[in-house]
Amino acid sequence: MLQVQNLTRRFGEKTAVDAVSFDVPSGQMTGFVGANGAGKTTTMRMIMGVLSASSGEVLLDGSPLTADARSSFGYMPEERGLYPKQPILDQLVYLGQLHRMSQSAARKGALDLLDRFGLAGRTKDKLESLSLGNQQRVQIAAALLHRPSVLILDEPFSGLDPVAVDSMVELLRERTAAGVPVLFSSHQLDLVDRLCDNMVVLQQGRVIASGTGDDLRARAVNRHRITVSPDAGWVRDEPGVRVLDVAGPTAILQFDDPAASQRLLAAALSRGSVEEFAPIRPSLSEIYREVTAA
């Protein structure tokens, strides 16, 4: 497990990352979300050691991170950073060798990844001759090639078409199944919903929510949907109930306390048939919107 503990980074007067702490459990995908400028890239750079922390530390399996441990990480930096004028296979093999792979293993791994990203026919092409989305696929291949022990990916999905997103998701799932902790930042909340076991929400350099989907849902505002016959308009007059929406027989409700939900159910049954009465399970993207709007 990777543990970020009280990481802080100041740039002059500005505190870009302010005592940020969270865990990235092994074998799980953790989504790192927050508005532009919230501090995600700065945090990831500190995890990777490309930017020094003003204070705080990062632990891997309980021990402070060493340069050696970091060299086995896979990192996709925001600024990307491959060579535009080099053929893509050549540079992937070179990068694999920098990560202590043999030339033949690096070549085999690179060809496999390029094939999975639909780039098998482009191996001799210069990076700059590829479309931006295809360049992005090569950047991802570079981060994954050496079978990293930890993956830190700064917006790996931006610019990818749906087919490439699916290939990427499949690759990441393979790595988490092998026990790798994966941290990725994204503005695509639908993907965070689809992929993540955990989510960390950053706002103005601080963690404002973090945990597993279930943890976050347990803390989120609890809403219920009720469908009655014939009309749910009467719920507006019930005590202890906040009515968020009513449309014909269906209402979306929020209760001040659990007893209010039971009172409402009893009232509904006494009026006629109740077709549905159930808590609404919020998606991670709804939770994100809720915590960032608070």
Ligand SMILES: Nc1ncnc2c1ncn2[C@@H]1O[C@H](COP(=O)(O)OP(=O)(O)OP(=O)(O)O)[C@@H](O)[C@H]1O
């Ligand atoms: N080298 C730097 N010098 C000064 N300020 C910086 C530097 N790097 C980042 N910042 C500031 O730190 C804050 C956090 O930036 P960061 O890039 O980490 O945010 P982010 O969450 O990754 O945003 P985005 O989603 O737009 O990529 C911003 O206010 C940014 O302007």
